Amino acid sequence: MIHLSHLYLTLPDFSLKDITLTIDQGDFFALIGPTGAGKSLILETMLGMLPVHRGTISLNGTDITRLPPEKRGLGIVYQDFALFPHLSVRKNILYGTAFHDLAPHKVENHLKFLVEKLGIAHLLDRKPTTLSGGEKQRVALARALILEPAALLLDEPLSALDPVLREEIKDLLRSIHRDLGTTMVMVSHSFSDVFYLANKVAILKDGSIVQQGEVEQVFDQPNSRFTAGFVGMRNILEATIEDNRAQTRGPAVILPAGNHPAGGFLAIRPEDICPLRAGHNGFENTLSGTITHMAHQGFYFDVWLDVAGLRLQAVWDKHFVLEHDLEPGTRVDIGFYAHKVHVLPENTG
Numbered sequence: 001m002i003h004l005s006h007l008y009l010t011l012p013d014f015s016l017k018d019i020t021l022t023i024d025q026g027d028f029f030a031l032i033g034p035t036g037a038g039k040s041l042i043l044e045t046m047l048g049m050l051p052v053h054r055g056t057i058s059l060n061g062t063d064i065t066r067l068p069p070e071k072r073g074l075g076i077v078y079q080d081f082a083l084f085p086h087l088s089v090r091k092n093i094l095y096g097t098a099f100h101d102l103a104p105h106k107v108e109n110h111l112k113f114l115v116e117k118l119g120i121a122h123l124l125d126r127k128p129t130t131l132s133g134g135e136k137q138r139v140a141l142a143r144a145l146i147l148e149p150a151a152l153l154l155d156e157p158l159s160a161l162d163p164v165l166r167e168e169i170k171d172l173l174r175s176i177h178r179d180l181g182t183t184m185v186m187v188s189h190s191f192s193d194v195f196y197l198a199n200k201v202a203i204l205k206d207g208s209i210v211q212q213g214e215v216e217q218v219f220d221q222p223n224s225r226f227t228a229g230f231v232g233m234r235n236i237l238e239a240t241i242e243d244n245r246a247q248t249r250g251p252a253v254i255l256p257a258g259n260h261p262a263g264g265f266l267a268i269r270p271e272d273i274c275p276l277r278a279g280h281n282g283f284e285n286t287l288s289g290t291i292t293h294m295a296h297q298g299f300y301f302d303v304w305l306d307v308a309g310l311r312l313q314a315v316w317d318k319h320f321v322l323e324h325d326l327e328p329g330t331r332v333d334i335g336f337y338a339h340k341v342h343v344l345p346e347n348t349g
């Protein structure tokens with residue numbers, strides 16, 4: 001278990017503030033947040049590359065806050081692979097073993113196991129410059145894993161790869177995590193990578209953690225306007241609330257049963273705002289609106305609607321849009337479930 005407790009780091013133009021995180025053995029923990037929020041800095045402080053000013057970092061109960069990086073037992077893989085260009089793949093992978101007290105036969109067996117697992121056994125004598133991006137990332141993973149780190153830190157490990165390689169390395173990370181049980185901490189900008197790989201997530205904003213927990217829970221129950229917007233709830237509507245009825249600046253919206261604050265914000269994902277199809281009457285909320293504009297995104301369309309003065313954004317299937325000749329100016333009936341409307345108290349950030 002890695003525990004960061006009330007960690008502070010002060011740099012000339014940026015600071016990490018009161019970072020408290022628990023990463024359990026075997027977790028695949030994702031750190032997400034806008035660019036410049038401090039995600040990579042958290043990895044660097046865990047690694048020991050930057051001195052923390054206050055707070056502690058412990059690994060399996062041992063305080064490692066002041067230990068040098070090589071004594072912490074943590075590995076890292078970077079987005080740009082960071083391989084030594086003048087060394088062969090074999091020497092790159094074995095590089096760190098010289099600084100650790102490891103039995104040579106054990107290292108050789110582990111090397112054999114890892115290069116087979118990672119599909120790079122045939123590349124051992126090649127130089128990194130001759131490798132594809134996916135191959136380089138496999139070598140970087142082998143180099144980190146050969147030291148049997150207590151946890152592997154991954155700083156945007158997939159973002160330099162093209163979409164096909166990305167899927168390959170993503171599967172590989174999942175299989176390493178599942179088969180070796182390695183604890184992983186990954187900085188990512190991709191929600192699909194987070195959903196595919198991680199069980200826990202923390203969201204950072206301006207050097208502070210604003211929400212953390214199980215991935216599904218954080219994405220389903222944001223605790224503030226910021227996190228709601230960040231996790232993709234693009235419709236954030238001011239409302240006054242009485243019982244389970246919210247009055248927005250446009251139409252009224254039926255909320256799930258429960259205790260709601262008198263005022264606040266409603267957050268709805270664009271994919272939960274559905275075109276009303278014939279015979280479907282299960283939605284608690286059915287409204288009519290006009291499409292104001294649309295953006296073709298490949299497999300789907302972003303659709304903006306004016307619903308009695310309220311601006312809503314939806315994501316609709318490309319086939320539905322084309323089959324129904326939808327275009328700006330078309331009147332449409334829409335529906336959404338009450339339980340898809342998330343209520344955020346007024347005083348949240």
Ligand SMILES: Nc1ncnc2c1ncn2[C@@H]1O[C@H](COP(=O)(O)OP(=O)(O)OP(=O)(O)O)[C@@H](O)[C@H]1O
Pocket residue numbers: 011012013014033034035036037038039040041042187
């Ligand atoms: N060694 C350093 N010295 C001074 N400032 C730094 C240092 N490293 C990072 N910063 C600053 O700290 C802030 C946070 O950087 P960090 O790299 O952690 O952001 P991030 O959330 O990982 O962003 P991104 O998603 O763009 O990679 C940035 O403003 C950055 O310029």
